[in-house]
Amino acid sequence: MKLTLEIWRQSGPNDKGRFETYQTVADPDMSFLEMLDELNEGLLTDGKEPVAFDHDCREGICGMCSLVLNGQPHGPEALTTTCQLHMRKFKDGDRITIEPFRADAFPVSRDLVVERDSFDRIIAAGGYVSINTGAAPDAHGLPIEKDKAEIAMDAAACIGCGACVAACPNAAAMLFTSAKISQLAMLPQGQPERKKRALAMVDQMDAENFGTCTNHYECMAACPKGVSVANIARMNREYMGAHVAPAPQ
Amino acid sequence: MSQTLDSKVPSGDLADKWTKHKFDLKLVNPSNRRKFTVLVVGTGLAGGSAAASLAEMGYNVKSFCIQDSPRRAHSIAAQGGINSAKNYTNDGDSVYRLFYDTIKGGDYRSREGNVHRLAEVSTGIIDQCVAQGVPFAREYGGLLGNRSFGGAQVSRTFYARGQTGQQLLLGAYSAMMRQVHSGGIELFTRREMIDLVKVDGVARGIVVRNLLTGKLERHAGDAVLLCTGGYGNTFFLSTNAKASNVTAAWRAHKRGAFFANPCYTQIHPTCIPVSGDHQSKLTLMSESLRNDGRVWVPKEKGDKRKAADIPDSDRDYYLERKYPSFGNLVPRDVASRNAKQVCDSGQGVGSTGQAVFLDFADAIKRDGRSTIEARYGNLFQMYERITAEDPYKMPMRIFPAVHYTMGGLWVDYNLESTIPGLFVLGEANFSDHGANRLGASALMQGLADGYFVVPATIASHLAGRALDPVTTDHPAFGAVEEEARLSTERLLNVGGNRSAFDLHRELGLICWNHCGMGRNEKGLKEGLEKIRALRDVFWNELKVPGTGAELNQSLEHAGRVADFMEFSEVMVADALHREESCGGHFREEHQSEENEAKRNDEDFCYVAAWEFQGVNKPSTLHKEDLKFENVKLTTRSYK
Numbered sequence A: 001m002k003l004t005l006e007i008w009r010q011s012g013p014n015d016k017g018r019f020e021t022y023q024t025v026a027d028p029d030m031s032f033l034e035m036l037d038e039l040n041e042g043l044l045t046d047g048k049e050p051v052a053f054d055h056d057c058r059e060g061i062c063g064m065c066s067l068v069l070n071g072q073p074h075g076p077e078a079l080t081t082t083c084q085l086h087m088r089k090f091k092d093g094d095r096i097t098i099e100p101f102r103a104d105a106f107p108v109s110r111d112l113v114v115e116r117d118s119f120d121r122i123i124a125a126g127g128y129v130s131i132n133t134g135a136a137p138d139a140h141g142l143p144i145e146k147d148k149a150e151i152a153m154d155a156a157a158c159i160g161c162g163a164c165v166a167a168c169p170n171a172a173a174m175l176f177t178s179a180k181i182s183q184l185a186m187l188p189q190g191q192p193e194r195k196k197r198a199l200a201m202v203d204q205m206d207a208e209n210f211g212t213c214t215n216h217y218e219c220m221a222a223c224p225k226g227v228s229v230a231n232i233a234r235m236n237r238e239y240m241g242a243h244v245a246p247a248p249q
Numbered sequence B: 001m002s003q004t005l006d007s008k009v010p011s012g013d014l015a016d017k018w019t020k021h022k023f024d025l026k027l028v029n030p031s032n033r034r035k036f037t038v039l040v041v042g043t044g045l046a047g048g049s050a051a052a053s054l055a056e057m058g059y060n061v062k063s064f065c066i067q068d069s070p071r072r073a074h075s076i077a078a079q080g081g082i083n084s085a086k087n088y089t090n091d092g093d094s095v096y097r098l099f100y101d102t103i104k105g106g107d108y109r110s111r112e113g114n115v116h117r118l119a120e121v122s123t124g125i126i127d128q129c130v131a132q133g134v135p136f137a138r139e140y141g142g143l144l145g146n147r148s149f150g151g152a153q154v155s156r157t158f159y160a161r162g163q164t165g166q167q168l169l170l171g172a173y174s175a176m177m178r179q180v181h182s183g184g185i186e187l188f189t190r191r192e193m194i195d196l197v198k199v200d201g202v203a204r205g206i207v208v209r210n211l212l213t214g215k216l217e218r219h220a221g222d223a224v225l226l227c228t229g230g231y232g233n234t235f236f237l238s239t240n241a242k243a244s245n246v247t248a249a250w251r252a253h254k255r256g257a258f259f260a261n262p263c264y265t266q267i268h269p270t271c272i273p274v275s276g277d278h279q280s281k282l283t284l285m286s287e288s289l290r291n292d293g294r295v296w297v298p299k300e301k302g303d304k305r306k307a308a309d310i311p312d313s314d315r316d317y318y319l320e321r322k323y324p325s326f327g328n329l330v331p332r333d334v335a336s337r338n339a340k341q342v343c344d345s346g347q348g349v350g351s352t353g354q355a356v357f358l359d360f361a362d363a364i365k366r367d368g369r370s371t372i373e374a375r376y377g378n379l380f381q382m383y384e385r386i387t388a389e390d391p392y393k394m395p396m397r398i399f400p401a402v403h404y405t406m407g408g409l410w411v412d413y414n415l416e417s418t419i420p421g422l423f424v425l426g427e428a429n430f431s432d433h434g435a436n437r438l439g440a441s442a443l444m445q446g447l448a449d450g451y452f453v454v455p456a457t458i459a460s461h462l463a464g465r466a467l468d469p470v471t472t473d474h475p476a477f478g479a480v481e482e483e484a485r486l487s488t489e490r491l492l493n494v495g496g497n498r499s500a501f502d503l504h505r506e507l508g509l510i511c512w513n514h515c516g517m518g519r520n521e522k523g524l525k526e527g528l529e530k531i532r533a534l535r536d537v538f539w540n541e542l543k544v545p546g547t548g549a550e551l552n553q554s555l556e557h558a559g560r561v562a563d564f565m566e567f568s569e570v571m572v573a574d575a576l577h578r579e580e581s582c583g584g585h586f587r588e589e590h591q592s593e594e595n596e597a598k599r600n601d602e603d604f605c606y607v608a609a610w611e612f613q614g615v616n617k618p619s620t621l622h623k624e625d626l627k628f629e630n631v632k633l634t635t636r637s638y639k
């Protein structure tokens, strides 16, 4: 199949960047990233700069790939990361624009590569249970209702890719932050730090220049792991609750 | 000159060794710990858990990884589960049984002392992870669920849907980030370790490349921990993440760390077959599928009928036929080798003939579609996404692929390499799996090394040796940095017209064809020649665009491929020297009449540790004899 690609090119963080157009031929059985591999092979042997893009697992789990295809983070297929998307989902003659995830909090390093260390700092602010190695009681000392464990697991499925931010008209990080807050709020292990965690993580999220949520729910539609906006509602409750009764100092 | 290697496994009863050793180890006083800086390279399960635990103890930790976040390390992709001798299922498991199964599964090529310790600490791992909030699968009573995995005859595997690696890694990552927040860990992402710095023979630092700017950076410390994963990507096509590499280990090897058993590679039986020349990596289908799926090929060679049109009488369920007691659940090496044998004999299926069927029709008939969907729904979906075929309606096509590497840098019982102060953890070391790893044991080993072993044994170095203060101004850092700069320049200036990607693919094919599932003397010798020839081609025809002073993914890849080009030679040489079949290493000359692996305990019951002598020069072999005081060596039989 023949394709026309409009790809975002940016030589470094300070370059303004622009779209450039490429013609390429792809096999329907290729993954989207394999299509880009082949494009890059051609560019390299033609003496041109290959397109920089992030990827690692190519299995939809590491959260490294970060492309917006025709305006959709991770492209047209629901519940699918770009690395798992196959070219058979496109048609011969298609025109595809390829951009990086965009947000003030995700600066572009080069072409399609962005930095998401803002997410790491949100986790560092409180996305954990404070337990040192070796201090844990027996795992069966703490039975957890299966239903609650399942909800925690649904939230924990987040791969931290940032598609939710890229999809949000306000570039909010609510879905990401709420997934971690929910996971730990659902579990008994998370209780002692529950209020402190909600406050610290939300405050860090705000400090990172993410936008605010105005209930568009584009985040959930773009999430390759199906993380639900119900987590956002839960986070809001947790945050409000923590404000009403601040954690003891 | 060959030297005898001291494993430092303590004497005494197997079950008391670790406790005794911990007691005998020196301790670092809590108030002194902050005076020591530990450099931890890698943030997978091994590196993440080590960095967090050491920082909690009060050490000053610097942590490095290639990806933009520590959470993205390759460990994230593990699906199936993690073993632990909890015996929550009351089915007769014990520390001793896990120990025994691991020794036997490794085909008697691992150290009893290490393996027993692994089984011992396995229970604490589950406690630790649960306390962190890792959402393991649970039963209705609220307690943890277990399953049997990879042919184990007890249910000792803990799991979190198909995302066990992800959930365990996020646990270690969050523990790390807590320490980042409190200042115990300084985090360096998008950094690639380029070389190791030794001062007076002791590992005292590293030189890393900042992948965003290209700048070389120096970091000094009192100990260096390599937690940089396995070398499966030597084969180009593997189930490993694309950035997985041998660079850090190989550079340490060139500085004096011996490389042990590089020929022990694991080929996983259930992967999605190659679909064409564009293939960039292979996808694993979890081993748990073999609990319900039946493996078969047509009895007739070249039978091109659709699976559904082939009646039972024309099918060969070869695993069930050959191994009636284990059937489809034989260990990985046995399953892979049998798949190769039937494909070599012309019974393979699919357009390439390089695949066998994994069929769920009987399981669906027996348990109903919804039960199968609940068990494997996400895997079936993944398969369909990649192949556009519906496994509920037609059997999956699977084929073995490179998956894991049991070999790695040689370490003693303290996980210290032959370079003092250089510790190696996780898949990067060779320590616990012998010639074949059991399913769900890599996650266990990575976390055992990082949470429990190294935090204790590192004191043998920090408290046991007098370490003068060293800063990055020491001339040793300047010299190593200059070498790193020159090697970058060399890569940029070859001036050919082939990409590292293309050359890597070619290397991978050589390794797969000559040092893959079946190996023989002639093929290995040819492989060696082809590798040497390709290495020349690499240094004449490579093209790396751009400069060294920017984010340059072609340069990153070229550096890693240059190391694979050197490393692959010692891997093949090791395979050639080991005149026996054991675990993942199958020498066709050494098989029984029934095509089963034939070990040679008389001559090869040792760890082969190779010492680097220079590129294009044969490495020197050192042997560590393996002593079995508790387990009797037998021929593995899964019949």
Ligand SMILES: Cc1cc2nc3c(=O)[nH]c(=O)nc-3n(C[C@H](O)[C@H](O)[C@H](O)COP(=O)(O)OP(=O)(O)OC[C@H]3O[C@@H](n4cnc5c(N)ncnc54)[C@H](O)[C@@H]3O)c2cc1C
Pocket (backbone or CB within 6 Å): B041, B042, B043, B044, B045, B046, B047, B064, B065, B066, B067, B070, B072, B073, B074, B075, B076, B077, B078, B079, B080, B081, B082, B164, B165, B191, B192, B193, B194, B227, B228, B229, B230, B239, B240, B241, B244, B245, B247, B248, B284, B403, B404, B425, B426, B427, B428, B439, B440, B441, B442, B443, B444, B446
């Ligand atoms: C698809 C798949 C499924 C698996 N499923 C299971 C399973 O169910 N159960 C099980 O027990 N095992 C499983 N395994 C094996 C297991 O996942 C790995 O063996 C294990 O996770 C390795 O962990 P590690 O910490 O040693 O290294 P890795 O997770 O590979 O981490 C390596 C780290 O080192 C860093 N690094 C590498 N080189 C450098 C360098 N030069 N400079 C700086 N940083 C560097 C990387 O950035 C990364 O952070 C699976 C493996 C695969 C491929």
Ligand code: FES
Pocket (backbone or CB within 6 Å): A054, A055, A056, A057, A058, A059, A060, A061, A062, A063, A064, A065, A081, A082, A083, A084
């Ligand atoms: S490359 Fe890992 S999720 Fe896409």
